[in-house]
Amino acid sequence: MSSTLLRMEGITKSFFENTVLRNVNLTLERGEILGLVGENGAGKSTLMNILFGLPVIFETGGFEGKIYLEGQEVCFTSPLQALDAGIGMVHQEFSLIPGFTAVENIVLNRESTLYNFLVEIFGERLATLDYPKMKDRAIRAIKRLEVSIDPEMIISEMPVGHKQFTEIAREIEKENTRLLVLDEPTAVLTESEAEILLEAVKRLASQGIGIIFISHRLQEVLEVSNRIVVLRDGEITLEKKASETNIREIASAMVGRRIEGLTTRAAQERVFSTPTMTIEHLWVDMPGETVRDVNLTIYKGEILGIGGLAGQGKLGIANGIMGLYPAGGKVTFEGQPLPLNDPTIPLKKGIGFVSEDRRGVGLILDEGIALNIAFTAMQIHELYIKKFLGGVVKWRDDRAIMKAAREYINMLAIKCLHENQKVRELSGGNQQKVCLARAFALNPKLLFVSEPTRGIDVGAKSLVLDMIYKRNREQGTTIVVTSSELEEMRAICDRIAIVHEGKIAGILPASTDSSEFGLLLMGAKPTVEEGVISVG
Amino acid sequence: MKKRLLMQIGLVLLLIIVSIFLYRIGKGFQIIVENKDYTMEGTTFEVQGPVRVIFDDEHKLELKEKSADLVVLIGYGEHKIKVEVLDDEGNAVKSIEKTFKLSGKEGDLLSIPALLSGSERYIFKRE
Amino acid sequence: MDRIKKFIADIGWPRAIIALFLLSLFVLAPFVNVRIDSSISDTLVRFGMNGILVLAMVPMVQSGCGLNFGLPLGIIAGLLGATISLELNALGFLGFFTAIAISIPFAVVFGFGYGQLLNRVKGGEMMIATYVGFSSVAFMCIMWLLLPFRNPTMVWGYAGKGLRTTISVQEYWGGVLNNFLSLRVGEFFFVPTGTILFFALMCLLLWMFFHTKTGSAMSAVGANPEFARAAGIHIDKMRTLSVILSTLLGAIGIIVYEQSFGFIQLYMGPFYMAFPSVAAILLGGASINRASLTHVIIGTFLFQGILTMTPSVINSMLQTDMSEVIRIIVSNGMILYALTRGVRVKSR
Amino acid sequence: MKKREAAFNLKRFLMANIVPIIFILLSIFAIPISQFSASYLIQEMLIRLARNSFLVLSLLIPIIAGMGLNFGMVLGAMAGQIGLILVSDWKVIGLPGMALAAIISTPLAIALGWMCGAILNKAKGREMVTSYILGFFVNGLYQLVVLYLFGYLVPIRSPELVLSRGYGIRNAVNLLGIRNCLDYCIPLTIHGIKIPLGTFIVIAVFSFFIIWFRRTKLGQDMRAVGQDMEVARSAGIPVERTRLISILISTVLAAYGQIIFLQNIGTLNTYNSHEQAGMFAIAALLVGGASVAKATLPNVFVGVILFHLMFVVSPMAGKYLIGQAQLGEYFRVFVSYGVVAVALVIYEWRRARERAYARRMFRGEA
Numbered sequence A: 001m002s003s004t005l006l007r008m009e010g011i012t013k014s015f016f017e018n019t020v021l022r023n024v025n026l027t028l029e030r031g032e033i034l035g036l037v038g039e040n041g042a043g044k045s046t047l048m049n050i051l052f053g054l055p056v057i058f059e060t061g062g063f064e065g066k067i068y069l070e071g072q073e074v075c076f077t078s079p080l081q082a083l084d085a086g087i088g089m090v091h092q093e094f095s096l097i098p099g100f101t102a103v104e105n106i107v108l109n110r111e112s113t114l115y116n117f118l119v120e121i122f123g124e125r126l127a128t129l130d131y132p133k134m135k136d137r138a139i140r141a142i143k144r145l146e147v148s149i150d151p152e153m154i155i156s157e158m159p160v161g162h163k164q165f166t167e168i169a170r171e172i173e174k175e176n177t178r179l180l181v182l183d184e185p186t187a188v189l190t191e192s193e194a195e196i197l198l199e200a201v202k203r204l205a206s207q208g209i210g211i212i213f214i215s216h217r218l219q220e221v222l223e224v225s226n227r228i229v230v231l232r233d234g235e236i237t238l239e240k241k242a243s244e245t246n247i248r249e250i251a252s253a254m255v256g257r258r259i260e261g262l263t264t265r266a267a268q269e270r271v272f273s274t275p276t277m278t279i280e281h282l283w284v285d286m287p288g289e290t291v292r293d294v295n296l297t298i299y300k301g302e303i304l305g306i307g308g309l310a311g312q313g314k315l316g317i318a319n320g321i322m323g324l325y326p327a328g329g330k331v332t333f334e335g336q337p338l339p340l341n342d343p344t345i346p347l348k349k350g351i352g353f354v355s356e357d358r359r360g361v362g363l364i365l366d367e368g369i370a371l372n373i374a375f376t377a378m379q380i381h382e383l384y385i386k387k388f389l390g391g392v393v394k395w396r397d398d399r400a401i402m403k404a405a406r407e408y409i410n411m412l413a414i415k416c417l418h419e420n421q422k423v424r425e426l427s428g429g430n431q432q433k434v435c436l437a438r439a440f441a442l443n444p445k446l447l448f449v450s451e452p453t454r455g456i457d458v459g460a461k462s463l464v465l466d467m468i469y470k471r472n473r474e475q476g477t478t479i480v481v482t483s484s485e486l487e488e489m490r491a492i493c494d495r496i497a498i499v500h501e502g503k504i505a506g507i508l509p510a511s512t513d514s515s516e517f518g519l520l521l522m523g524a525k526p527t528v529e530e531g532v533i534s535v536g
Numbered sequence B: 001m002k003k004r005l006l007m008q009i010g011l012v013l014l015l016i017i018v019s020i021f022l023y024r025i026g027k028g029f030q031i032i033v034e035n036k037d038y039t040m041e042g043t044t045f046e047v048q049g050p051v052r053v054i055f056d057d058e059h060k061l062e063l064k065e066k067s068a069d070l071v072v073l074i075g076y077g078e079h080k081i082k083v084e085v086l087d088d089e090g091n092a093v094k095s096i097e098k099t100f101k102l103s104g105k106e107g108d109l110l111s112i113p114a115l116l117s118g119s120e121r122y123i124f125k126r127e
Numbered sequence C: 001m002d003r004i005k006k007f008i009a010d011i012g013w014p015r016a017i018i019a020l021f022l023l024s025l026f027v028l029a030p031f032v033n034v035r036i037d038s039s040i041s042d043t044l045v046r047f048g049m050n051g052i053l054v055l056a057m058v059p060m061v062q063s064g065c066g067l068n069f070g071l072p073l074g075i076i077a078g079l080l081g082a083t084i085s086l087e088l089n090a091l092g093f094l095g096f097f098t099a100i101a102i103s104i105p106f107a108v109v110f111g112f113g114y115g116q117l118l119n120r121v122k123g124g125e126m127m128i129a130t131y132v133g134f135s136s137v138a139f140m141c142i143m144w145l146l147l148p149f150r151n152p153t154m155v156w157g158y159a160g161k162g163l164r165t166t167i168s169v170q171e172y173w174g175g176v177l178n179n180f181l182s183l184r185v186g187e188f189f190f191v192p193t194g195t196i197l198f199f200a201l202m203c204l205l206l207w208m209f210f211h212t213k214t215g216s217a218m219s220a221v222g223a224n225p226e227f228a229r230a231a232g233i234h235i236d237k238m239r240t241l242s243v244i245l246s247t248l249l250g251a252i253g254i255i256v257y258e259q260s261f262g263f264i265q266l267y268m269g270p271f272y273m274a275f276p277s278v279a280a281i282l283l284g285g286a287s288i289n290r291a292s293l294t295h296v297i298i299g300t301f302l303f304q305g306i307l308t309m310t311p312s313v314i315n316s317m318l319q320t321d322m323s324e325v326i327r328i329i330v331s332n333g334m335i336l337y338a339l340t341r342g343v344r345v346k347s348r
Numbered sequence D: 001m002k003k004r005e006a007a008f009n010l011k012r013f014l015m016a017n018i019v020p021i022i023f024i025l026l027s028i029f030a031i032p033i034s035q036f037s038a039s040y041l042i043q044e045m046l047i048r049l050a051r052n053s054f055l056v057l058s059l060l061i062p063i064i065a066g067m068g069l070n071f072g073m074v075l076g077a078m079a080g081q082i083g084l085i086l087v088s089d090w091k092v093i094g095l096p097g098m099a100l101a102a103i104i105s106t107p108l109a110i111a112l113g114w115m116c117g118a119i120l121n122k123a124k125g126r127e128m129v130t131s132y133i134l135g136f137f138v139n140g141l142y143q144l145v146v147l148y149l150f151g152y153l154v155p156i157r158s159p160e161l162v163l164s165r166g167y168g169i170r171n172a173v174n175l176l177g178i179r180n181c182l183d184y185c186i187p188l189t190i191h192g193i194k195i196p197l198g199t200f201i202v203i204a205v206f207s208f209f210i211i212w213f214r215r216t217k218l219g220q221d222m223r224a225v226g227q228d229m230e231v232a233r234s235a236g237i238p239v240e241r242t243r244l245i246s247i248l249i250s251t252v253l254a255a256y257g258q259i260i261f262l263q264n265i266g267t268l269n270t271y272n273s274h275e276q277a278g279m280f281a282i283a284a285l286l287v288g289g290a291s292v293a294k295a296t297l298p299n300v301f302v303g304v305i306l307f308h309l310m311f312v313v314s315p316m317a318g319k320y321l322i323g324q325a326q327l328g329e330y331f332r333v334f335v336s337y338g339v340v341a342v343a344l345v346i347y348e349w350r351r352a353r354e355r356a357y358a359r360r361m362f363r364g365e366a
Helices: A044-052 A055-059 A079-084 A102-106 A118-122 A131-145 A160-173 A191-206 A218-224 A247-254 A314-321 A344-348 A358-362 A369-381 A398-411 A428-441 A458-475 A486-492 A514-521 B002-026 B112-116 C002-011 C013-032 C036-055 C058-062 C071-087 C092-120 C125-146 C193-209 C213-223 C225-230 C235-261 C274-283 C293-318 C323-341 D002-007 D010-034 D038-057 D060-064 D073-090 D094-122 D127-149 D197-214 D217-227 D229-234 D239-265 D273-287 D297-322 D325-363
Strands: A004-015 A018-029 A033-037 A064-069 A072-074 A087-090 A179-183 A210-214 A227-232 A235-241 A275-284 A291-299 A303-307 A327-333 A351-354 A385-388 A393-396 A446-450 A478-482 A495-500 A503-509 B028-035 B038-040 B043-045 B051-055 B059-063 B067-074 B078-086 B092-101 B108-111 B123-125 C166-168 C183-185 C189-191 C263-265 D172-174 D267-269
Touching (some): A018 A210, A033 A044, A033 A191, A044 A055, A044 A079, A102 A131, A191 A210, A191 A218, A218 A247, A227 A247, A235 A247, A291 A495, A291 A503, A303 A458, A303 A486, A303 A514, A314 A446, A314 A478, A344 A351, A351 A428, A358 A428, A369 A398, A369 C213, A393 C213, A428 A446, B002 D094, B028 B059, B028 B112, B051 B067, B092 B112, C013 C293, C013 C323, C036 C189, C036 C293, C071 C092, C071 C125, C071 C263, C092 C125, C092 D325, C125 D127, C125 D325, C193 C213, C225 C235, C323 D094, C323 D127, D010 D273, D010 D325, D038 D273, D038 D297, D060 D197, D060 D217, D073 D094, D073 D172, D073 D267, D094 D127, D094 D239, D127 D273, D197 D239, D197 D297, D217 D229, D217 D239, D239 D267, D239 D273, D273 D297, D297 D325
Parallel strands (some): A303 A495, B028 B108
Antiparallel strands (some): A004 A018, A227 A235, A495 A503, B028 B067, B038 B043, B051 B078, B078 B092, B108 B123
């Protein structure tokens, strides 16, 4: 039989109306390392979920296409099946038992056991553990990686790198593992740790294990993989030997996604000179979106885009300034310093925020639209409030709230039955509009909008973007849009800042060629120097 | 798998048997020991004086003439009884040892005179 | 058929069953010659008696602190108020309101501390609340012995110190509310107008509170803490406030209870008092993170209805007193049901 | 194992042991006041150790499985009591009687444990309060059965058990038949102090069972589930089933524990023995320095001794201190509830801190 380990043919997958994978063909040889790159939402993870037969795939109507593992067709309906078939997966967030030793984790639920008679009555689970045996197994696995981990060490006391290795060791300890998927294994590692990991990966490949290596650090990908596949909009836009391509090529193959129904505007260069907010050395402790050291100036009246790949920290900036996560650094707004870590202050100073976590932070799902819109304004600016007894009793003026709600419903064309309909019952797009409405109701001088189009249908997307655009043009509100959708930002923003590993990698005018942004996204040096164009 | 099922059934059965066994060895019976004249099918057994009765070599009780007492015997099956007839100074003049079975119901009656005079039906369920 | 199914699904099976049960009890009553009118008025009396104690659940549930198993804390504040008012020989309405007035500062202080504690144990409120309640009751047992009360109607005759376990308030302010504007039809039917009015007043006040800026902030905290925080609300402040409110209502509630009941029960008396109230509000349709006044009213009525009807009806049917057992099963079953299906309280 | 101990830094160690330390100080202060003789106290402690240890042991396994303190253990206690009631009705006496009671209670305990486990799986994250309420609920059912069905559906022959009205069990059931039959089945007396050797042996056996159980695959799975349900599930461990089993075992052990407990006491308080059982067992375990998340065998025995030392001493101490024995009574009630409250608070507190810590870990080096 051929040396082909994995062959995926004509994989097509669509979640309800929108297609995320279009006829993808992928092959992997034994002992080959395949670098799989692409923007967030390009379809990498969906492809892997299909390979692993994650329930979500089948709950959403399965997929088209065939998967061959060593020649014969397979179709896993649960990850456990995939594991049995010898496919291992290492996620970037660890799935390890914190209080267990490396050994216990490596052989988790595959422990070697000793027989005792109780097994006959109560089943295998009453067999006692054979620690010595477990230990050699673990050590053997660790040896294959040729890294030094104390097998008796508790996970919770390990440095991040060792956790990562333990996890890989667990996958390869399964004697039948032939294919290993590494999803951003180096994301949480330091440079040195990453080096060791890459070495280990190569070694595994040399032992005949096929590896799919997913990463955003293009340098790594180029260094470690034999072949590189780039996904964009669920299609393969580039497939080359690593030796025959370079970062720039990959970058431009990644970016430049097309979005349906986006009103293309004449990108007129607007020039802004009066800064409204300056951010210096901002750090934000937001899980998964850590901001390390951001310096940024926001000019009055502009629309600034903040881009970057997931986990790089772009979302942390807005959340940090709004005081929702522990933050530090120097932020000045309209000349005065803006204290951090207290959500009340920025709101009172006229800074609005539309959270990326719409259902979690953005809305009270079981309250009516009206209250959701009016709430913040009521609490902060005491709008929609009747005062009695000289302001001792602050009575909620439901009539005023209704009135305001009706205005916004018309203004933003929110589809609903009545003002008091529960927000839970609205579609994603309309929920997003409610969030915008609440932000507008504050009528802020500076408005942060995070992921305005995440998870809403195409029509709503352009509508929401138009709202933001109009608000800026008509009220002159300064708006900062944080989004993973580069093209959307390019459509409405004046400037776009790209965040990489918690720092601003660069700021370019929206009109700049997308491949430049691609490079920034990847953390590579841009060819156009910043500064030159930032202030126009 | 099948083997295990058998094992489990076996275990349950074993438990049931054990509990029956426990019941039989643990069950306590209260019997009346009587040292009174006793008439049965015309023949009357007369009291032969105060007696010391010892069951299974542990429960000991003394009965004056014309008196009765209760004793709790544990477990089905054979029980040993030792009767000593006493004189006024309280030392045994006559002593008999026998083994008997309980009816397995509450409140059996054991008649000392009947036993002493060698009748076999000295213990029975009282009507 | 489906509509009935849906309807039941909306109000929840146990609620439906218990409502039907209660209904059937009322229907059965005449056949086992239990007077409807007297049972209804009993129900009303108990309704007024317990209403406010149940009301004391609402603020904490609304602010996401879960069911207020710590109610005994509030009750203790009330007891202090009551006993002190007796010590002062305050009579009638004056006495009643003195009791309340005195209990308020206690309630506020207790509530504040209790709130501070609960803010540090977000997620585990209910269990801790229960035990805080228990241990505070036990602690007060010691206090009742030591506190320097002198009023001979309250202290043990022989020792001359240490409060009695039950103290009659009849000649002080017993029944002041019950008899206020009360109307009596025949010898059996009696409506404790005053008590019910007072309960209504409390409901109104709470309703008004939840229509103020602070009130709506509080329910926002319960509905979605993240949202509230993003809207610039100090979650912990709101939670503490809600706990204080609950404790306060608990204090007032027990005083109303006592004026209707006629006695002050000290020592282990308040021990299990939280559970009936919790059960009642859940019975009314509240979940562990959402509760409204309608829930309180319906719940209290259903629950007290069951408590009054089962002894009379069931007993005269079966000639045995199963009411206690039924009470235990119904109330705890109700709480259990809520805990197993209730939405996880979000807290961070 | 060793490493795991070593892992605790000092501060955390003190945190974990603050409760026993306080109790040691308390008793050091109270014992002289109470004017009890050493020999008396030792005798008492031995008896109470025999009486309570087993019940406390039954709490360990759910803690391993991360389900916190199993307030549902009262279910087991009830099962045990039903066993005892039946046995004493059948007049089965001595060790056989006890063993029989245990065998009878086992299926009951299994059924109840199963129910408890199933319900707790529906209330993840709220196990304790749920099992607590469940205790009350089942107590209701228990009363229904014992107070109305016994002697009605379940035949009860001996009149001294049944209420005068003809059905339902009396408040107090005399267990003379099996009283102390286990404790002193191997008579041993040192300096006039009787040692309940029999019970100690049983307890020792079960302590070893628990040590052994920790080393089984099932025990390992429980530890895994207890620490991170999601990871365990993704590794293919049947999480729900594992949790259920842990509760089930605990319930059965509780049943045996209650039988041993009452065997020592000698009379069964039909309608409230079980409630106290749960309450005191949990308090004792916590006094021993256990937390909601971690409990060891030493915790059990230290806890039982310290808690009951306080229990015996405080009334007399109260009497000589303030001249009111009742004060001491209330004091010990207060302590037994207070200690649980404190332990729970400490636990939640620590959990909050660890959550914050975990977040920082996740954040990586900033």
